[in-house]
Amino acid sequence: MRLKIPANFRIIRVPCTGKVDVIHILRAFEKGADGVYVVGCMEGDCHYNEGNFRARKRVEQAAKILDKVGVGGERVKMFNLSSGEGPLFAQYSIEMNNKIMELGPSPIRLAKQDKKNAA
Amino acid sequence: MIIAEKKPIEEIIDEVKDFHRILILGCNECVTVCEAGGKKEVEVLASALRMYFINQGDEKVIDERTLERQCDHEYLEEIRSNIDDYDAIVSLACGVGVQFAAEKYLTMPLIPGVNTVCLGANEDRGLWTERCQACGSCVLARTGGICPVSRCAKRVLNGPCGGSTNGKCEISKDVDCAWQLIVDRLKALGKMDDYEKVAPIKDWSTDRAGGPRTVTREDVKI
Incomplete structure (x- = not known):
């Protein structure tokens, strides 16, 4: 299955989305990421029962914080699919990529660039 | 244990906006257990504040530290050696910790990062209720x-x-x-x-x- 996916994102593998914490998402934005999406197993299918539910809550928490600090909560999103759904993963990646392209670069990245240019 | 609740980030931003070097100081005891002021919450708050101020074009030094307790002399003494690196401390400890730190470091502005609510129990995941x-x-x-x-x-x-x-x-x-x-x-x-x-x-x-x-x-x- 050779599926085309956008090449402008980095995949960070975790044992379970339950491992993803709010701080991991925030750090990605602090380092200049334009968007973050968390892809977990189908709800109800978590090997650890609640891992993907925890992840969803944390994504929601991160979105709230990002809204408050002016980055925008719409830049972070949670998706669910099963490990056998490669085409769906590709589809979600394209969907997320299009959305971020529409939103443009993260204000943090722009502010950091401005600072670099000024220096 | 002592139950506390995170203050809205807008309130903290408003309190710290005039300082340049800020220490976010967590506490490893009750506020860690009730997920309001432990190491994780320190990291999240510090990251959020850094992003907010970078976005405003007003980059600040925002450091993170979490002490074993803020209600005991010996743990609060751990920050004495680098207290002069900061203009203000945002303490995520309960009201006791904030006050004890304020008493110890007389000229350091202390800003509470949580609202101390009650003495309670962790009745369920995400639910804390008063007991004493x-x-x-x-x-x-x-x-x-x-x-x-x-x-x-x-x-x-x-x-x-x-x-x-x-x-x-x-x-x-x-x-x-x-x-x-x-x-x-x-x-x-x-x-x-x-x-x-x-x-x-x-x-x-x-x-x-x-x-x-x-x-x-x-x-x-x-």
Whole structure:
């Protein structure tokens, strides 16, 4: 299955989305990421029962914080699919990529660039 | 344990906006357990503040540190050597920790990062409920282990009052009537005879009515 996916994102593998914490998402934005999406197993299918539910809550928490600090909560999103759904993963990646392209670069990245240019 | 709640980030931003070098100081005790002011919350708050101020074009130095406790001299002393690196400290400890740090570092502005709520238990994931008001003279022995001071809205010591309906308090249908719980428990214990005994007038001087309280233990003083 050779599926085309956008090449402008980095995949960070975790044992379970339950491992993803709010701080991991925030750090990605602090380092200049334009968007973050968390892809977990189908709800109800978590090997650890609640891992993907925890992840969803944390994504929601991160979105709230990002809204408050002016980055925008719409830049972070949670998706669910099963490990056998490669085409769906590709589809979600394209969907997320299009959305971020529409939103443009993260204000943090722009502010950091401005600072670099000024220096 | 002491239950606290995170302050809204806007409120903290407003308090720290005029400082340039800020230390976010967490506490490893109660506020860690109630997920309001531990190492994780310090990291999240610091990251959020850094992003906010970078976005505003006003980059600040925002450092993170979490102490074992902020209500003991020895742990608070750990930051003395680099206290001069900062213009302000945002403490995520309970009100005790914030005040103790303020007393120790006289010229350092201390900003609370949490609202201290009550003494409570972790009843369920994401639910903390009050269990004690630290009234200073415990009556739990004769109320079946359920506290009428903290759990009855009126602090009635010979209850229930007329506002108890179907086991709920008149202030809200979501609040259990403490005296209903007490009666249920005394029945289960087979100690309903205790219920018939009229409680004497409580000595409220050990509560806040007697002013700020202290405990002095000569036997442990060195």
